[in-house]
Amino acid sequence: MEILPSGDACGAEIRGVDLAGPLDEATRAAILQALVAHGMIVFRDQDVPATRQVELTEMLGEADLYSLSEYCLADQPEVLLVSNIQExxxxxxxxxxxxxxxxDSSYLEIPPFATLLHAIEVPVDGEGRVLGDTLFASAAMAYDLLEPDLKQRLDGLQAIHSYEAKHRARARLGRSDRNPPKAEESERLAPVLHPIVRRHPVSGRPALFVTAGECTAIPGIEEAEALALIDRLTMLVTDGRTIHRHHWRRGDFVVWDNCQLQHLAIKDYALPQRRLMHRTQVKGTKPA
Ligand SMILES: [Fe+2]
Known part of the structure; x- marks a missing residue:
């Protein structure tokens, strides 16, 4: 097994591992260690059926269910289809x-620790270029780069994360066509409070944990000032220095650590360009 860091603030490629085959304990531990060290890892050219993806998820912790069941596989409910394909x-x-x-799912009381995404189909343009890159930003590096007085100001602050606000914000940008949540979902996905700076459950490294659009308030701070602070922190998280851009290939198996990264899916493709991913997630702990 060989680990090649991307050279950016996060991300590494792991070579010499066939995820479809058996993995011994030392390899499992090394993969988990690489995930915590680099925030995002990619294995290329992997042929991993959905059932095997659930096993791999369980090797990193407890396989968790996505918050909405609508697009999960009936016989493998841990696997969510992420796709623009229509039938x-x-x-x-x-x-x-x-x-x-x-x-991912930071609007939950206990958001997932890690997310696993396997590229089954990737969209390609007329010149053979793969579209639909994903950008990863190191929220841990963003915290490290803060001025000491801002770090001090954030100490002990919490922000409200809201599922509905997140999707309203996406819809305003024309980037969401999600149905409004049903009454049961609204209740289950009620806004939650999380620390603005969270410590990584394994490494202890602090990271910014706040997002414009989805975060609607900071208790104890007046609304306009709170929203301005949320915007400013979001800009700092997605500062050019923090970013690694992943260019997908079919067969990529990517794992990222939600406790230290943020990410953004670039939607620069449309049917008949097809994208299909299998997504699973590892249960997390309450951000602290
Ligand atoms: Fe995501």
């Missing part, structure tokens, strides 16, 4: 996933 005029998967900066 009989209906989306077969979540088509608007990740189209603004975010960490």
């Amino acid at each position: 009989d005029g209906r989306n077969i998967g979540l088509a608007d996933a990740g189209t603004t900066w975010h960490t």
Whole structure:
């Protein structure tokens, strides 16, 4: 097994591992260690059926269910289809996933620790270029780069994360076609409070954990000032220095660590360019 860091603020490629085959304990531990060290890891040219992806997810922790079941595989509910493909005029998967900066499901009390995405089909333009890159930003590096007085100001502050606000913000940008949540979903996906700076559950490294659009308030700070602070922190997280851009290839198996990164899916493709990903997630711990 060989680990090649991207040279950016995050990201590494792991070579010499066939994820479809058996993995021993030392390899499993090394993969987890690389994930925490680099925030995002990619294995190229992987042929991983959905059932195997769930096993791989369980090697990193407890396989978690996505917050909405609509596009999950009936016989493998841990696997969510992320796709722009339509059959009989209906989306077969979540088509608007990740189209603004975010960490996955941070609107939950316990957001997932890691997300695994396997590229089954990738969209290609007329010149053979693969579209639909994903940008990853190191929110840990963004925190490190803050001025000491801002770090001090953030100490102990919390922000409200809202599922509905996140998708309203995406819809305003024309990047979401999600149905409004049903009453049961609204109740289950009620806004939650998280620390603006979270410490990584394994490494202890602090990272900014706040996103414009999705974060609607900071208790104790007046609304306009709070929203301005959320905007400023979001800009700092997505500062050019923090970013690694992943160019997908079919067969890529990517894992990222939501406790230290944010990410953004670039939607620069449209049917008949097809994109299909299998997504699973590893259960996390309450951000602290
Ligand atoms: Fe995401």
